[in-house]
Amino acid sequence: MRVDVYEAVHSRRAVRAFTEEPVPRAALERVLAAAARSPSGGNLQPWHTYVLTGAPLAELKERARERGATGDPGDERQYRMYPPEPKSPYRERRSAAAAQRFGALGIRRGDTEARRAAVGENWRCFGAPCLLLCYIDRDMGAAQWADLGMYLQTVMLLLRAEGLHSCPQMAWSVYHRTVADVVSPPPELVLFAGVSIGFADLSAPYARVDRAPLGETVTFLDDRDRGGPRERASP
DSSP states (O other): OOOOHHHHHHHOOBOOOBOSOOOOHHHHHHHHHHHTTSOOGGGOOOEEEEEEOHHHHHHHHHHHHHHHHTTOOOSOOSSOSSOSSOOTTHHHHHHHHHHHHHHHTTOOTTOHHHHHHHHHGGGGGGGOSEEEEEEEETTOOHHHHHHHHHHHHHHHHHHHHTTOEEEEEGGGGGGHHHHHHHHOOOTTEEEEEEEEEEOBOTTSOOOOOOOOOHHHHOEEOOGGGTTSOOEEOOO
16 A cells, blocks of 8 residues: 555544554565665764554553553653643644544543543553654753654654554653563663554544644745745735
């Protein structure tokens, strides 16, 4: 399967329902070998990747499920996922995304139990038979974390070319000690995120979460703007 770049970007989404169909090892190797060409300042290539399937993944899922079932809030955080009090417009975007996601599942805003159960599906990898875990050396700075994001985006787009879907999950960093018990990373590595990988269950409901219009996030500056006010992109 080959996908146009624009189609890969458009069709990529955080899939939260996968089939049990195994992910071909050869496809993963092709994706990860190609993703190594991702941009990397100074060619540091700061990503350290573990790929779990079969028994190791089953063990991790069960250990994480057991912790989640007790309401365990997780380990000490190794990085901050979100600002403690997001300001506008980020606060509204996050809230709208949650409303769209849970709404597609038929979960009402005040149904905390159903929402907790939906979040708990992270520990099942939403049924995916493969989990990629991405680490970075704790000595790396913000620029290298940016490289990590570009690497994971490249991986997820290449997965579309293989007919596969994915779901990036910072949630795995919450139980990073449990993950370490299974994969045994060197102590200098920090777990950034996991990426569940597999074939999407197309029968499952989902929401295509909205994105901000171009005019909210992009400003064009060109010869037409010289000497005059700046114009934002049209919505």
